[in-house]
Amino acid sequence: MQIILPIFVTLMAAGLPLALRAGEIEWRHLTSKNGDLPVPGESTQQTGALIADLDKDGTNDFVLSFREKGPALVWYRRRATGWDRYVIEPEYLTVEAGGAVYDIDGDGDLDIVFGGDWQSKEVWWWENPYPNYDPKVPWKRHVIKKDGATQHHDQAFADFKGTGKAQLAFWNQGAKAILLADIPAQPRTAEGWPFTAIFSGAAGEGGGNAAKYAEGMAAFDIDGDGKPDLLAGNYWFKHEGGSKFRPIKVADIGGRIAAGRFKPGRYPQIVIAPGDGVGPLRWYECVGNPEDSSAWVGHDLAGRDVIHGHSLQIADIDGDGNLDIFCAEMAKWHEKQKESDNPNAKAWIFYGDGQGHFRQTEFATGIGFHEAQLGDLDGDGDIDILDKPYNWEVPRVDVWLNNGTGGRPTK
Secondary structure, three states, X not given: OEEEOOEEEEEEOOOOOOOOOOOOOOEEEEEHHHOOOOOOOOOOEEEEEEEEOOOOOOOOEEEEEEEOOOOOEEEEEEOOOOEEEEEEEOOOOOEOOOOEEEOOOOOOOOEEEEEEOOOOOOEEEEEOOOOOXXXXXXXXXXXXXXXXXXXXXXXXXXXXXXOOOOEEEEEEHHHOEEEEEEOOOOOOOOOOOOEEEEEEOOOOOOOOOOOOOOOOEEEEOOOOOOOOEEEEOOEEEEEOOXXXXXXXXXXXXXXXXXXXXXXXXXXXXXXXXXXXXXEOOEEEEXXXXXXXXXXXXXXXXXXXXXXXXXXXXXXXXXXXXXXEEEEEOOOOOOOOOOOOOOOOOEEEEEEEOOOOOEEEEEEEEOOOOOOOEEEOOOOOOOOEEEEOOOOOOOOOXXXXXXXXXXXXXXX
């Protein structure tokens, strides 16, 4: 265990200095490398990560996914002073990055979805056995998609069609498409879910150092009509009835994508990081009609291109009532070499002031981040950080607790 003091780097507000600093945080760093958490498994390719309260005890747990060798899914169940490791899926599956949680079977607990990678045509969901958990008994796996093109990097649940019931949106990179699936009436016995392609084409990927395939997925009400919209790649998607969605371009690049309100105004803002490529980290605000691509104006955050910025999260990290942005680079992504691709990989927190200004701080240097997640991991009411590198110093998982367990000091 290690206590890390925040590093003050730069104050930014569209290139201008800010006068005030956000409250300081002392991060308590826990890592499986030092025995603070159980080692994830034997796989050296760690793909996905999810935070959710799976056992309904009021405190979040987390799930990690793997390929290369089993187990494919493990669950870190929060206890009073740490985590117990349960195997959800002991078999070898080629699980891709991404994942989502939702009460699929309507029994009051959260189930899990992950998709297969470039080697797999499948997407699966795992039935939560609440309250009957046994570390030696795997969760029951069901098939959502079993044929067609391969690779399914990123998923999201929301009622995108406004039917009163959530749908599952997911990328199918092998088809260069986004698929939208309705949850069957009897999902436990269904042999697959009905789905349709709602988008096909490029979504911000490109040549050179850019990502080779489109990725990223989130849900947020962008146009203020009270219905969640789909965000993916470098687009947000306007629902126009039935299974028809109109893609509206926000940025030139696509990748990790998220949305929130960083300043007052009618519409929220969108953040995009380059994901599996190299490019700018920017937040975009709408200065006109959100359905007009030219109305989306980008603002740089990092001051340089971000290298494989595969971690992008939004939350109020310092507890001041304003949303902040977390972004981090991968240190290693090539599997056939031992050396790091990006040994000076950076992780940043951009503290927002609620007026569209951000204070840039350097959270970590030289640590590999991939699919890092933000959430309250110890039940003390503040935002913590979960990271599992893809193939840097693996197998490994890290947690940073915000001011340790107990929350922020009273001001």
